[in-house]
Amino acid sequence: MAEFIGNYMPGKPNAIVQNMPGGGGVRAANYLTNVAPQDGVYLGVVHETLASEQVLKPEGIMFDMSKMKWIGVMSMITSTLTVRGDAPATTIEGAKQKEVIVASTGRGSITHQLPTLLNAMYGTKFKIVGGYQAMGEMTLAMERGEVHGRAGSLVGWTQTRAKELADGKFVHVVQVNLHKDPTLPNVQLLVDLARNDRERQMLEFMSSSALMGRSLLAPPGTPDDRVAALRAAFQAMVNDPVFLDVAKKRQHDIIPATGEEVAAAAAKTVLLPKDLSAELTKIFDQ
Amino acid sequence: MNRSAVFLSCFLVACAGAPGAQAQTVEDFYRGKTLRIIASTGAAST
Structure with a gap:
């Protein structure tokens, strides 16, 4: 993704990837929300489980996945x-x-x-x-x-x-x-x-975490016009035959979704009623 | 129009014409920048 996304952006920026291990993605999401500049330069690819983790295991979580600016999904993870x-x-x-x-x-x-x-x-x-x-x-x-x-x-x-x-x-x-x-x-x-x-x-x-798999997001404070440009660039990328050909050669399945779709799923996930989240927690602790 | 009003009008016209007063376009913002994609790694805990 980093190789391609800039080609579709106004101004054609470069892109680099910085790996951030820790807490099953919690550290990266905390960083994006509380430390990274909220200007549209810093973006994230984080674990698809973070929205459900925010509900079931909120200790140490200093982010709200429903407030992230979701750019798009490259491939859902079934x-x-x-x-x-x-x-x-x-x-x-x-x-x-x-x-x-x-x-x-x-x-x-x-x-x-x-x-x-x-x-x-x-x-x-x-x-x-x-x-x-x-x-x-x-x-x-x-x-x-x-x-x-x-x-x-x-x-x-x-x-x-x-x-x-x-x-x-x-x-x-x-x-x-x-x-x-x-x-x-x-x-x-x-x-x-x-x-x-x-x-x-x-x-x-x-099931909603499947939609958040391999998705690109921006920090919550990213300006709307830059979010719009990022979303348009992302959709152009995942529909470009050149990109799809490279992905196929590297054995990456591309099953995309829009930023709006994943934002709706994240919002719904974090709003799971407390009695249902308590029941799920009880089941998973068995 | 009194002197203050003339001064204010001139000031506003001058500000509107200054390069810094125009909103920076998205293209201008991203030109020459490097996007930094933070990728979480490691096993998920949930």
């Missing part, structure tokens, strides 16, 4: 719960009847949260085995037959196990996003499991 094709169950309905063992890196991760949520809300029998360190390690554990499945980002599968997916060796049970991924038209959306408005709000909250 997550899936994926199992071996020969697992005892390969659907949510099946997992209500038979135990399915899934690997996890720990409580704070989707590898724990997604199966825990499904067990608590829909009575599935996912048995979570923790202690894994990384997605690749869990995939190998699936291949060895140690576990039946794991949750994680879809791109992790498509970039490393496309053939196995096509052959049915691995099966996606459910996808987590507000809209179906174009490559998964037949995989159930998590939000479609909702039986009432209360459940829908909770599942949309869980």
